[in-house]
Amino acid sequence: MADHLNGKVAIVTGGASGLGLAFAEALAGEGARVVIADLSEESGQAAAKKINGAGGECFFKRTDISKSPDVSALVDATVEKFGRLDILINNAGLQHVAPIHEFEEDQWDRLIGVMLTGTFLSTKYALPHMIARKQGRIINISSVLGQVGVEYKAAYVAAKHGILGFTKVVALEGAAHNITAVAVCPSYVRTPLMESQIATQARSHGIPEDEVVKKIMLEPAALKRLLEPREVAELIVFLTSDAAQAITGSAVNIDCGWISR
Numbered sequence: 565m566a567d568h569l570n571g572k573v574a575i576v577t578g579g580a581s582g583l584g585l586a587f588a589e590a591l592a593g594e595g596a597r598v599v600i601a602d603l604s605e606e607s608g609q610a611a612a613k614k615i616n617g618a619g620g621e622c623f624f625k626r627t628d629i630s631k632s633p634d635v636s637a638l639v640d641a642t643v644e645k646f647g648r649l650d651i652l653i654n655n656a657g658l659q660h661v662a663p664i665h666e667f668e669e670d671q672w673d674r675l676i677g678v679m680l681t682g683t684f685l686s687t688k689y690a691l692p693h694m695i696a697r698k699q700g701r702i703i704n705i706s707s708v709l710g711q712v713g714v715e716y717k718a719a720y721v722a723a724k725h726g727i728l729g730f731t732k733v734v735a736l737e738g739a740a741h742n743i744t745a746v747a748v749c750p751s752y753v754r755t756p757l758m759e760s761q762i763a764t765q766a767r768s769h770g771i772p773e774d775e776v777v778k779k780i781m782l783e784p785a786a787l788k789r790l791l792e793p794r795e796v797a798e799l800i801v802f803l804t805s806d807a808a809q810a811i812t813g814s815a816v817n818i819d820c821g822w823i824s825r
């Protein structure tokens with residue numbers, strides 16, 4: 565499938581770290597010109613430098629994906645520099661762990677703002693450019709927690725479920741314009757977000773950190789292991805290929821059998 569994205573332009577939100585960085589590198593490896601949108605200036609610039617150093621074409625645009633003016637400026641900068649926008653990967657995300665009766669309301673607003681409102685905003689501003697060219701692929705990163713609930717992650721579970729509904733509407737509205745949308749639902753992946761969760765989960769559940777991985781994160785899974793970012797990036801590469809054109813409106817699981825039970 566090498567170089568199947570030659571000439572195409574992709575935005576990856578939250579592309580400075582973890583899964584987003586793996587997606588940006590994989591898409592650049594397939595010939596796409598990539599824009600990394602992230603809050604973190606330092607790691608975003610470093611990520612773009614790494615991709616350019618490997619022969620890719622990439623720039624970083626500092627963006628708070630939950631803020632409409634930032635998102636509008638991101639899409640404008642992309643089209644100004646690269647002339648088009650073909651692929652949008654809505655990946656930016658964060659976690660907050662607390663029981664509902666202690667869940668801080670500003671944390672609720674922040675998680676919903678980044679993962680749900682952010683996905684809406686970037687799609688809203690990307691669509692006119694995709695409609696004009698009569699092509700577009702939108703990939704929304706949800707989670708197994710977009711399909712089932714767990715304790716202490718109310719805002720994350722709500723946002724990730726919301727992303728599945730939003731993806732269906734994008735698929736329905738986009739079809740007439742040759743624009744498709746798909747949600748991806750990974751189980752736990754070895755990234756900075758996941759690593760920072762282990763300590764907070766240990767505190768919430770009152771158990772040691774190694775038990776969080778074994779007894780909570782991997783307990784429901786058929787395959788008792790974490791995913792690597794590269795594995796999810798390979799799925800993203802497939803989902804941007806012509807072979808995956810009929811996959812729209814749906815949620816694709818990559819979850820080691822996490823929700824099979």
Ligand SMILES: NC(=O)c1ccc[n+]([C@@H]2O[C@H](COP(=O)([O-])OP(=O)(O)OC[C@H]3O[C@@H](n4cnc5c(N)ncnc54)[C@H](O)[C@@H]3O)[C@@H](O)[C@H]2O)c1
Nearest residue numbers: 578581582583602603628629655656657707752753755757
């Ligand atoms: N790691 C996992 O186990 C896992 C599993 C399923 C789904 N996911 C989802 O994958 C996505 C990426 O997660 P990750 O594990 O790579 O996390 P990560 O923390 O390594 O990366 C997330 C990135 O999003 C950026 N970000 C946060 N708020 C932002 C904002 N307002 N505007 C722009 N960028 C912002 C961060 O700066 C960071 O670079 C998230 O949506 C997450 O929910 C992760």
